Amino acid sequence: MRDQFDIVIIGSGAGGAPVAYVHARRKDRSVLVLEKGPLLRTQDEQDGGNLSDFKRDEMFNAGAERIINVPGMTNSGHPFFASHIEPDLNDEPHIFSDLAGNGPRVTIEGYTAQVVGGGTQLYGGVSLRFAETDFSLATFNATRTVPLKGDPTRDALRHVIDWPIAYKNFIPYYEKAERLVGINGTSSGQAKSQNFPFTTPDQYQVPRAPNPISLYAEAGMKACGFDTYRTPLAVITDHHAPSGRKAGDPLVGYVNRYGDPLGYKSSTWVSLLRPTIRKGHDLEVRPNCTVTHLVSNGRKVTEVHYRDESGRERIVRGTYVVVACSAIESVRLMMLSAEHDRTGFGKAIRFEESGSHLGRYFLTHAFGGAEVAIKRHRFDKSISLDSDFATDACAQPAFLDEHGLWAGGAIYNNTSDQCLPITLARTDGSTDLDTFWAGFSGDMAKRGDGIIDWLNKDFGTRLSVSFMANQVPRYDNRIELHPTLDKWGRKSAHIIKDWHPHDGAVMSTLAAVCEDILLAGVPGATRDDISEGSVYGNAVRVANHILGGMRFGETEAESVLDTDCRVWGFENLYVTDGAFMPTSGGGNPTLTIQANAFRVADLIP
Amino acid sequence: MVARRIDKEDQYVLNLCTKYLARINTDERHSAYGVDAATPRARISESWRFPVVDSHDGNEPDAYEWNDVTFVWHIADLSAPPQSVLLLSTCHRLHEPLPLVRIGDTAYFALTVKLPKATRYRYLFIVDGKLTADPINPQTQTFANGETWSSFFTSAYNQPISFERWEFAILDRLTRHILPFNSTEAQNYLGREGGGGNVGHLYRLDISVGVANFIDKVVAREERHRLYAYKTCLEMLDTILRRRETRAPPEAMEESLFVELYDDMASGASALFEHGWDRSRYSDPADFLKLLRRHAMTGAFAHPKYGGNPGGMAWAYLSEHFTGDNGKTAFDWQRAQEKPLGTSVEYRG
Numbered sequence: 001m002r003d004q005f006d007i008v009i010i011g012s013g014a015g016g017a018p019v020a021y022v023h024a025r026r027k028d029r030s031v032l033v034l035e036k037g038p039l040l041r042t043q044d045e046q047d048g049g050n051l052s053d054f055k056r057d058e059m060f061n062a063g064a065e066r067i068i069n070v071p072g073m074t075n076s077g078h079p080f081f082a083s084h085i086e087p088d089l090n091d092e093p094h095i096f097s098d099l100a101g102n103g104p105r106v107t108i109e110g111y112t113a114q115v116v117g118g119g120t121q122l123y124g125g126v127s128l129r130f131a132e133t134d135f136s137l138a139t140f141n142a143t144r145t146v147p148l149k150g151d152p153t154r155d156a157l158r159h160v161i162d163w164p165i166a167y168k169n170f171i172p173y174y175e176k177a178e179r180l181v182g183i184n185g186t187s188s189g190q191a192k193s194q195n196f197p198f199t200t201p202d203q204y205q206v207p208r209a210p211n212p213i214s215l216y217a218e219a220g221m222k223a224c225g226f227d228t229y230r231t232p233l234a235v236i237t238d239h240h241a242p243s244g245r246k247a248g249d250p251l252v253g254y255v256n257r258y259g260d261p262l263g264y265k266s267s268t269w270v271s272l273l274r275p276t277i278r279k280g281h282d283l284e285v286r287p288n289c290t291v292t293h294l295v296s297n298g299r300k301v302t303e304v305h306y307r308d309e310s311g312r313e314r315i316v317r318g319t320y321v322v323v324a325c326s327a328i329e330s331v332r333l334m335m336l337s338a339e340h341d342r343t344g345f346g347k348a349i350r351f352e353e354s355g356s357h358l359g360r361y362f363l364t365h366a367f368g369g370a371e372v373a374i375k376r377h378r379f380d381k382s383i384s385l386d387s388d389f390a391t392d393a394c395a396q397p398a399f400l401d402e403h404g405l406w407a408g409g410a411i412y413n414n415t416s417d418q419c420l421p422i423t424l425a426r427t428d429g430s431t432d433l434d435t436f437w438a439g440f441s442g443d444m445a446k447r448g449d450g451i452i453d454w455l456n457k458d459f460g461t462r463l464s465v466s467f468m469a470n471q472v473p474r475y476d477n478r479i480e481l482h483p484t485l486d487k488w489g490r491k492s493a494h495i496i497k498d499w500h501p502h503d504g505a506v507m508s509t510l511a512a513v514c515e516d517i518l519l520a521g522v523p524g525a526t527r528d529d530i531s532e533g534s535v536y537g538n539a540v541r542v543a544n545h546i547l548g549g550m551r552f553g554e555t556e557a558e559s560v561l562d563t564d565c566r567v568w569g570f571e572n573l574y575v576t577d578g579a580f581m582p583t584s585g586g587g588n589p590t591l592t593i594q595a596n597a598f599r600v601a602d603l604i605p
Numbered sequence: 606m607v608a609r610r611i612d613k614e615d616q617y618v619l620n621l622c623t624k625y626l627a628r629i630n631t632d633e634r635h636s637a638y639g640v641d642a643a644t645p646r647a648r649i650s651e652s653w654r655f656p657v658v659d660s661h662d663g664n665e666p667d668a669y670e671w672n673d674v675t676f677v678w679h680i681a682d683l684s685a686p687p688q689s690v691l692l693l694s695t696c697h698r699l700h701e702p703l704p705l706v707r708i709g710d711t712a713y714f715a716l717t718v719k720l721p722k723a724t725r726y727r728y729l730f731i732v733d734g735k736l737t738a739d740p741i742n743p744q745t746q747t748f749a750n751g752e753t754w755s756s757f758f759t760s761a762y763n764q765p766i767s768f769e770r771w772e773f774a775i776l777d778r779l780t781r782h783i784l785p786f787n788s789t790e791a792q793n794y795l796g797r798e799g800g801g802g803n804v805g806h807l808y809r810l811d812i813s814v815g816v817a818n819f820i821d822k823v824v825a826r827e828e829r830h831r832l833y834a835y836k837t838c839l840e841m842l843d844t845i846l847r848r849r850e851t852r853a854p855p856e857a858m859e860e861s862l863f864v865e866l867y868d869d870m871a872s873g874a875s876a877l878f879e880h881g882w883d884r885s886r887y888s889d890p891a892d893f894l895k896l897l898r899r900h901a902m903t904g905a906f907a908h909p910k911y912g913g914n915p916g917g918m919a920w921a922y923l924s925e926h927f928t929g930d931n932g933k934t935a936f937d938w939q940r941a942q943e944k945p946l947g948t949s950v951e952y953r954g
């Protein structure tokens with residue numbers, strides 16, 4: 001087996017695949033992608049077969065109950081429900097505590113998916129660009145005089161730094177990602193186009209007709225005076241030349257949390273890796289291989305150690321090494337490598353050094369929204385993708401000034417949520433991924449006629465509008481190693497985090513806007529009919545947006561990665577997953593992770 | 606039955622193995638509630654997945670009636686791999702064992718065979734000439750002569766595995782009460798529009814029977830750790846019901862008794878304990894009810910291959926019951942599902 005490559009990339013998801021795509025297409029360049037998860041195929045790519053390894057099957061997405069058996073956890077003995085491509089939490093626990101000392105508990109919240117394609121296999125595909133100001137929130141706030149809500153001690157902005165690259169300079173990579181990944185949506189109505197117009201035509205494919213239920217959301221946004229656009233979604237609606245995919249009928253409801261058996265969803269496997277391999281470039285993907293640690297010599301990473309599909313230890317070497325395991329796992333990999341060699345790798349990455357930023361400023365999003373059941377109308381929500389309409393109105397400086405917020409976020413409606421019966425029951429009243437079924441199972445009145453009443457009210461009637469906003473970065477929100485060992489005898493990741501009170505202000509403000517949208521858009525709806533809320537108060541929520549922990553910046557004093565996303569202290573070690581973000585952006589992160597990975601790919605010699 | 610061998614790519618098999626079998630940690634983290642304590646499967650993840658039962662991938666006109674079943678032998682000590690691993694099974698002529706083939710130099714021997722859906726078989730491995738049950742798969746059958754064989758069932762199998770008749774009877778009555786198909790409104794609806802009272806009756810009956818069957822299977826495989834709860838609680842519920850109604854067996858009791866039983870379990874009514882619920886055997890009746898509620902809902906609405914929801918009947922019920930503004934159904938489940946169950950011209954299951 002080959003053990004020497006020009007580039008070794010760890011992780012095949014949003015951060016890893018773009019680098020593989022770019023480098024494998026360079027002349028005489030060999031690329032290896034090591035991926036912990038399996039290589040699951042779409043229908044058309046099985047060797048001699050007809051079927052996909054992904055299924056439209058609710059038991060695949062979170063079927064059977066498992067029981068947490070990790071000693072010493074506050075939720076040992078509790079159930080968890082995970083998909084076939086999320087890890088077994090007893091084998092590879094993520095451990096969570098909040099800053100008040102609650103925990104430790106095992107959580108599924110901090111994982112995306114472990115499969116070739118990573119989180120992009122399961123994702124809803126919402127592919128928003130971040131707002132212009134999201135790239136420079138320190139500068140933006142430095143000149144403002146508006147007092148921030150929910151920031152009595154004025155410490156909310158203490159750890160905010162600008163991205164070392166401006167939106168303007170990032171645009172070409174957004175365009176590249178939009179074109180190569182395969183995204184449908186519209187650019188007109190996006191506030192980002194005001195200062196920096198999109199290309200004509202833009203890089204999006206034409207969206208399919210929206211689900212009729214979404215029109216209420218659109219009407220509500222418009223009635224609030226907001227410009228709207230069709231939510232960019234990483235699902236092809238037309239022939240996609242860069243990846244050689246043909247379009248079909250993607251509107252089937254099995255979207256969020258489902259791998260797509262037909263490959264219409266633009267996972268990084270079908271959009272970037274597979275076409276590169278098919279074109280005959282020197283790209284090898286080794287699935288079912290878990291990288292355990294990196295070994296370095298001076299400022300160079302010299303070896304990548306992994307366990308192969310049988311569990312044997314293997315070593316490969318790459319002139320350049322790119323880490324893209326998704327932020328928590330990437331930080332953990334760095335820390336485990338540092339523990340292996342404290343004076344070498346450990347010193348180079350400033351492991352456990354005072355003032356080091358490794359593992360710090362772990363981020364997700366401030367999110368939430370509002371929901372209403374539309375009376376006297378019912379819709380087949382299963383004929384849909386994840387979202388239809390979005391607005392940038394709440395990311396604009398005027399809005400932020402009016403409400404005393406440091407940063408804002410995007411708002412969009414959810415279309416396919418709860419469109420399938422088991423999911424409807426499983427998520428009924430559950431507050432996070434760890435509490436699936438907790439609501440329905442214990443809601444004893446939901447039986448017989450009670451279930452009919454509930455379905456009459458909720459099945460095909462519920463319209464929700466969500467916001468996805470920047471979370472305040474805090475030094476104390478962090479990833480550490482926990483002594484609990486995983487199935488390879490490696491220490492686990494310990495995620496310690498909480499919200500800042502200003503996050504609460506951001507969330508309550510945006511949740512109220514979502515409520516206003518529904519109030520304005522749904523005829524006859526009253527405030528009593530609408531429920532609104534957010535994840536404020538529930539610190540474990542990560543919701544698959546796993547960001548920060550190795551932020552990039554202009555100086556070593558303030559960051560772990562340099563502006564090229566190369567680890568300070570190393571010549572050949574890069575990080576391209578969500579870990580690089582110093583602030584989490586006002587929108588779902590994946591497009592930005594992909595765009596940044598394309599940017600970094602160009603910077604790796 | 607004569608199983609036909611199916612060629613699968615090595616990658617297919619490895620994809621099924623690594624996450625669950627490859628490891629160095631030997632803690633017993635996978636023995637939920639102690640069911641696998643001190644066995645090798647307590648150390649591996651989701652042992653119930655083996656042998657792996659998948660849709661049959663073939664072009665035959667009746668392909669949908671079949672499964673591809675993959676047997677795996679995991680080499681514990683790679684420095685001394687066995688020379689040969691054979692499958693001896695009732696799914697093939699018993700005197701003609703089939704060889705498992707090692708995947709390259711990996712830790713796995715594997716064999717995939719094509720078998721009809723809705724069937725159950727037993728098997729042993731012959732490893733370098735020695736007969737042994739499958740150390741991974743937890744499903745076993747022990748015979749009068751004391752022999753223990755591994756066993757498995759294919760999709761939509763509907764013969765009892767975990768429960769006795771009387772247990773099914775209680776399960777059936779209770780789940781019927783939980784699910785919507787027995788509600789007054791559903792009965793009216795089904796009686797009125799479902800093509801006459803008979804069809805309505807069929808719905809109710811088949812779905813609750815299906816759901817009991819789903820539970821029978823799920824506690825034999827994916828959620829074996831819940832078998833104890835069912836065995837213990839159903840026995841106590843039987844005692845309670847018989848104490849409350851002496852003239853008829855549970856399957857023939859009035860609906861009201863099950864309503865009362867449900868309410869008592871939900872509220873933890875003291876009558877329940879007076880009539881026979883023993884807290885030392887299972888502390889909280891509401892916990893059992895929660896479990897049953899989750900299983901009832903899952904069984905009714907999961908894909909028919911899991912043994913509940915025969916023919917997609919519960920989906921069809923939703924689809925007929927809920928119509929949208931345009932007069933069309935508000936749950937057109939068939940367009941997303943494979944033929945012949947559904948009508949998708951793209952997705953093949």
Ligand SMILES: Cc1cc2nc3c(=O)[nH]c(=O)nc-3n(C[C@H](O)[C@H](O)[C@H](O)COP(=O)(O)OP(=O)(O)OC[C@H]3O[C@@H](n4cnc5c(N)ncnc54)[C@H](O)[C@@H]3O)c2cc1C
Nearest residue numbers: 011013014015036114118119124125126291577578588590
């Ligand atoms: C259900 C769901 C819905 C989502 N919806 C959206 C959405 O609508 N829009 C959006 O923007 N985002 C969404 N996300 C989030 C999105 O998936 C992530 O933002 C994105 O995938 C993160 O990219 P990444 O490169 O950081 O990590 P990933 O894409 O997760 O890739 C990391 C890869 O590294 C592999 N890996 C980890 N450790 C190792 C190791 N030690 N050795 C080898 N390989 C390793 C993992 O198996 C994984 O494949 C969703 C996620 C989920 C799960």
